[in-house]
Amino acid sequence: MEKVDVDDDYVQKLESKLSSVKRSGGGREPNAKQIIQDVADLRKFQIASLLDSNSTTQIEPVESEVLSYNYLERKIAPQKVALTKEELALLVDNDSLASKTAAECTVQSKEA
Secondary structure, eight states, X not given: OOOOOOOHHHHHHHHHHHHHHHHHTTTSOOOHHHHHHHHHHHHHHHHHHHHHOOOOOOOOOOOOOBOOOOHHXXXXXXXXXXXXXXXXXXXXXXXXXXXXXXXXXXXXXXXX
């Protein structure tokens, strides 16, 4: 292993910075009151930045169109009747369980 020439002036500056950090308490663990105060300050800052921001992104309410169905359909099989258009949308296009059961059904029908 080679010995590297070190600038003594640079080492002294680093040691003085280290001693100043140790004296200022930068190495101490924060106490509970300090943590609570820091969290409160951060909360105030976040609220102020939200209020001052120029963003206009707002969630607009979705107006659902109510679908009308036969009274008997709703009473006999309510699980098959959608109340809104959102309920008609497919939730999962690539349902692995459904495709697996469909494949098993086709295999069983070919065997029979």
